[in-house]
Amino acid sequence: MNGSLIGQLLVSGVCSAFVLLLTSLGLVIIMGYMKVVNLAHTEMLMAGAFICYYLYSVLHIPFVITLILAYGISFLFGMLIEKTVICHFYGKMAETLLATYAISIIMKQLALIVFGKSYNQVAYPVSSVIYLGPVYIEAYKLILCLISALALAGTLIFINKTSMGRKIRSTTQNRTMTDCLGIDTRKVDTITFSHGMGLAGLAGAAIAPLSTVTYSLGESWLTNTFMNVVMGGVSSLFGTVASSFIIQEAISLISGYSNSVTAQIVVLLVVIVIVRIKPEGLFTPKGRR
Amino acid sequence: MKKFKRTIAMLMVTAMIAFCFTGCGSKGGSSSDTIKIGLAFSLTGGTAITEEAMYNSAVLAIEEINAAGGINGKQIEYVVKDYATDPDTAVKVIKELILQDEVTAIVGLYTSASRVAVEPILEEYEVPLVYPTFYEGEEPNDYVVYTGCVPNQQGDYFVPYLFENVSENFYLLGTDTTYAQGINRQATELINSLGGNIVGDELVSSDITEFSDIIAKIKDTCGDEGCVIYANLNGDSGTAFYTQFAAAGLSDKYTIASFIMDESFSTALGSAAADTYASVNYFNSIDSEANKAFLTAYGEKFGEDKASSVTAVGEATYDAVYLLAGSLEKCGDDITTDNILANFDDLSFDAPQGTITVDPENNHIYCKARIGLVQEDGSIATIFESDDVIKPEPTK
Numbered sequence: 052m053n054g055s056l057i058g059q060l061l062v063s064g065v066c067s068a069f070v071l072l073l074t075s076l077g078l079v080i081i082m083g084y085m086k087v088v089n090l091a092h093t094e095m096l097m098a099g100a101f102i103c104y105y106l107y108s109v110l111h112i113p114f115v116i117t118l119i120l121a122y123g124i125s126f127l128f129g130m131l132i133e134k135t136v137i138c139h140f141y142g143k144m145a146e147t148l149l150a151t152y153a154i155s156i157i158m159k160q161l162a163l164i165v166f167g168k169s170y171n172q173v174a175y176p177v178s179s180v181i182y183l184g185p186v187y188i189e190a191y192k193l194i195l196c197l198i199s200a201l202a203l204a205g206t207l208i209f210i211n212k213t214s215m216g217r218k219i220r221s222t223t224q225n226r227t228m229t230d231c232l233g234i235d236t237r238k239v240d241t242i243t244f245s246h247g248m249g250l251a252g253l254a255g256a257a258i259a260p261l262s263t264v265t266y267s268l269g270e271s272w273l274t275n276t277f278m279n280v281v282m283g284g285v286s287s288l289f290g291t292v293a294s295s296f297i298i299q300e301a302i303s304l305i306s307g308y309s310n311s312v313t314a315q316i317v318v319l320l321v322v323i324v325i326v327r328i329k330p331e332g333l334f335t336p337k338g339r340r
Numbered sequence: 341m342k343k344f345k346r347t348i349a350m351l352m353v354t355a356m357i358a359f360c361f362t363g364c365g366s367k368g369g370s371s372s373d374t375i376k377i378g379l380a381f382s383l384t385g386g387t388a389i390t391e392e393a394m395y396n397s398a399v400l401a402i403e404e405i406n407a408a409g410g411i412n413g414k415q416i417e418y419v420v421k422d423y424a425t426d427p428d429t430a431v432k433v434i435k436e437l438i439l440q441d442e443v444t445a446i447v448g449l450y451t452s453a454s455r456v457a458v459e460p461i462l463e464e465y466e467v468p469l470v471y472p473t474f475y476e477g478e479e480p481n482d483y484v485v486y487t488g489c490v491p492n493q494q495g496d497y498f499v500p501y502l503f504e505n506v507s508e509n510f511y512l513l514g515t516d517t518t519y520a521q522g523i524n525r526q527a528t529e530l531i532n533s534l535g536g537n538i539v540g541d542e543l544v545s546s547d548i549t550e551f552s553d554i555i556a557k558i559k560d561t562c563g564d565e566g567c568v569i570y571a572n573l574n575g576d577s578g579t580a581f582y583t584q585f586a587a588a589g590l591s592d593k594y595t596i597a598s599f600i601m602d603e604s605f606s607t608a609l610g611s612a613a614a615d616t617y618a619s620v621n622y623f624n625s626i627d628s629e630a631n632k633a634f635l636t637a638y639g640e641k642f643g644e645d646k647a648s649s650v651t652a653v654g655e656a657t658y659d660a661v662y663l664l665a666g667s668l669e670k671c672g673d674d675i676t677t678d679n680i681l682a683n684f685d686d687l688s689f690d691a692p693q694g695t696i697t698v699d700p701e702n703n704h705i706y707c708k709a710r711i712g713l714v715q716e717d718g719s720i721a722t723i724f725e726s727d728d729v730i731k732p733e734p735t736k
Contacts, residue, residue: 056560063552070550163384168392169649170579170608180589187559189587192552262549262580263608267386271547271576306553307560311544312516314553 055185056307062183064303065296066192072295073199073257075276076206076288077250083286084223084243086144087137090151092251093269093276094158099125099255100264101162104171107259114176118198118256125252129245137244138237155269162266170263191260198257202250207288209246219243223286282322284332294333298322374417375410375668375675377402378437380448385425386546386575389604391450393654394472395420396642398447401661404637411668419443423454430454431461438465444668445470445680447660450653452476452518459484466677472660473653474599474620476522477734480702483677485684487660487696488653489621489707491526492733494599497709498619499530501724506595506617507566511540511558513581514572523599527570539567549580555588567594574600579609586612602651607718618712622652622693623720625712631692634658648719659691659705663698697729704732 078092099121107117132154140146177190210216221229222239230236255268262268279298283290298318305314325333381395382388402416410416419441421433430449437443438461446462447470449455455471462469462483474488502510510531514520520543531538539561544554558569573581578600585591591614601618624635634655639647667683668675685700697706706729712720 053560056556059556059560060553063556067550067552160384163388168389170389170604172579172583172608172610172612175587178587180587187588189584189589191587260583262576262583265389265576267576270386271549274547303553303556307557310542311548311554315545 057304058184058186060303060307061300062186062188064300066188066196067303068296068299069196069199070192070258070261071275071279071299072292073195073202074251074254074272075279075291075295076199076202077247077254078276079280079283079285079288079291080206080250081244081247082280083288084219085240085247086142087140087147087244088144088151089247090148091132091155091158092151092247093272094155094162095125095128095248095251095269096255096258096272097162097264097266097269098128098158099252099257100173100259100268101166101171101255102252103256103259104173104264107176107256108171108173118253121256122249122253125255126245126249128252129248130241132248133241133244138240141240159266159269166266168266170265172263173259175260195257198253202253203288203292206246206250210288215239215242278319278322282325282333284329284334287332287334290332290334373413374415376417376419376441376443377664378434378441378443378446378448379418379420380423380430380433380437380446381420382425382450383420383422385423387425387450389575390602390651390653393604393646393650394448394450394657396638396646397650397654397658398661400638400641401658401665403641405661405665411665412672416665423449425451425454427451427453427457431457434458434461434469438467443467444675445664447472447657447664449473452478455484468677468680470660470664472657474656476519477736479735480704483681484703485660485663485681485698486704486732486734487663488656488705489709490704490732490734490736491523492736493621493707493709493730494619495523495526495530497724497726498597498599498617498711499527500534501711502568502570502595502597502617503531503534503536506597507568508534508536509539509562509565509567510536510570511562511567511594512538512542512570513540513554514543515546515574515577516543517546517574520572523572524570544573544577546574546577548577551581551584552588554581555585555590558594559588559590562594564593569594569596571596571598572600573598579605582609582616583612591615601712601714601720602653603649603718603720604651606714606720607649609714610718611716613714613718614716616714618714618720619710620652620712621707621710622655622691623710623712623722624648624650625719625721626693628692628694630690630694634692655692659689659693659696662689662691663687663696695729699732702732702734704734706731 081087081089102121102124103117106112136150140150175191179190181188181190218234218239222236226236279294283294301318302314305317379398381391402418406415423430423433445468449471450473452475459481468483470485472487477490512524514524597617603624606613635647666687667680670683671679684698688697708729709726710722711724713723714720
């Protein structure tokens with residue numbers, strides 16, 4: 052055991068935690084506020100990565116604008132999906148599971164047909180490495196942390212400080228009452244779902260440089276994002292933040308001192324125990340149930 | 341509106357019935373003027389990117405043989421099935437090829453799991469499979485002809501080369517599969533006999549694309565000494581590792597070497613994979629007439645950009661079809677499974693990689709061992725080539 056390895060693993064863990072937070076934010080919003088289990092979430096990450104590849108690597112649009120466009124395109128796509136499919140399944144969690152699973156298969160196969168079979172690389176927008184003593188951080192990882200924090204802050208402000216956010220919260224609390232007050236809850240649903248999908252697209256675009264962009268990119272995120280949301284509690288953004296850190300720091304440290312398979316097993320066991328003790332997740336909003 | 345819906349429904353039913361008939365219509369085995377062979381590749385699924393070059397090469401070889409007059413005047417007819425990187429699906433499609441399409445022989449499969457899964461079916465129905473993938477080696481199956489190389493034609497040359505030219509320290513890393521386990525075991529034996537150090541040995545699950553913890557560990561265990569990262573990681577996991585390793589600025593200090601590095605990886609990764617080592621029996625950059633002819637034909641049919649990412653498994657599939665055709669030609673009019681398999685013995689083909697010969701003892705091929713270095717532009721240059729072809733030892 053030595054200090055520099057612990058330091059390195061902790062720092063890597065923090066970066067990975069922000070990445071996990073970014074990639075699960077859209078999922079937790081759709082699950083928490085709409086009670087829709089969005090299995091198409093990770094395929095939206097894949098689509099976001101492809102948007103990034105085509106806009107940034109092929110058309111050379113600046114990275115920041117690429118991210119904003121990725122959010123915008125995914126938002127519109129989310130709107131289309133909500134208006135055509137999801138809106139028929141509110142209140143039926145099992146059915147949303149099937150419907151979004153079907154959408155995810157369609158998205159993946161379409162990506163295979165449309166984008167073809169090859170590994171596509173997105174270059175790191177910044178490629179420098181920062182050294183803090185013996186500990187290194189890739190500059191792009193810091194930028195990812197920033198994007199993640201901004202996405203979280205933006206979402207919190209949107210939900211808590213805007214009038215649309217207030218409508219979203221009231222719809223979640225009591226749909227009938229909100230309807231009676233003359234608020235178009237259908238529109239609220241569309242906006243919430245589209246925002247969740249938009250965040251997934253943004254996350255996908257942001258993580259594209261970390262690996263290569265392929266139609267199968269979504270698969271590798273499925274377990275971690277869902278585990279994160281289940282552990283954090285579906286109706287709590289703070290819970291997702293906390294569980295992102297717990298999961299990634301644990302994986303990083305255990306994998307650093309043992310191996311990554313053990314790390315995955317241990318973390319999965321911890322999640323099972325937590326869900327057994329607190330079925331609602333780590334953090335649940337106080338109040339009437 | 342209602343009437344419109346009904347019309348649509350009627351149309352769909354008609355279409356479905358039509359599809360059923362076309363599905364059954366083409367049933368029947370090889371007729372007197374054609375020979376029917378089956379192709380089984382993952383057109384979808386986790387390894388679809390790798391298997392695209394295999395499928396394309398198979399089709400290219402079949403079309404070339406047909407254009408040159410076929411086999412003893414008979415044209416090759418082929419049926420293609422998608423096994424979607426899934427062993428159970430592989431079993432299903434191989435059964436379909438045998439029972440429904442009544443093919444004479446099958447060329448295909450990439451993953452070891454799918455090959456192992458279909459072997460009992462091949463034995464039951466006595467149909468030969470030509471398996472065109474380099475793999476970890478096994479007790480040869482009587483109904484399988486293997487046209488990829490085995491570890492003794494790769495690692496036996498690769499590990500000593502790295503030991504002498506790069507570093508005596510090795511960090512073994514691989515996807516948790518039979519394949520990576522097998523080659524890491526081989527590497528361990530070789531490194532120990534050479535007197536090198538194994539500083540780490542780790543297998544990761546195939547869905548991992550976040551490597552910062554493992555990279556931190558490599559940096560910590562290898563320290564300032566040089567080190568070979570013997571990394572046999574599959575697909576998305578592999579590309580993620582190369583990308584993040586280069587981004588962490590460690591590629592100057594440590595060198596990645598991998599059996600799995602091929603042109604489909606290197607052309608996509610570009611500078612992130614530059615100066616890493618690869619080892620297989622074929623590289624796209626081989627300078628020979630046969631290889632030039634192969635890649636030109638491939639480029640004309642599938643596009644120039646695709647030709648530069650033809651990999652060893654693609655070339656091995658091209659060889660597989662030609663070897664099968666050679667065997668069928670020797671059978672003459674007496675095409676039976678026993679004859680086909682017997683005629684593979686000592687069969688030679690002037691492949692793009694050089695002349696290869698089927699070893700009658702174990703149905704694997706004699707081929708040269710090669711070591712490659714990935715260039716900045718994504719091509720892989722051959723930096724070592726064995727003087728002669730090497731006998732395959734799949735059970736070593």
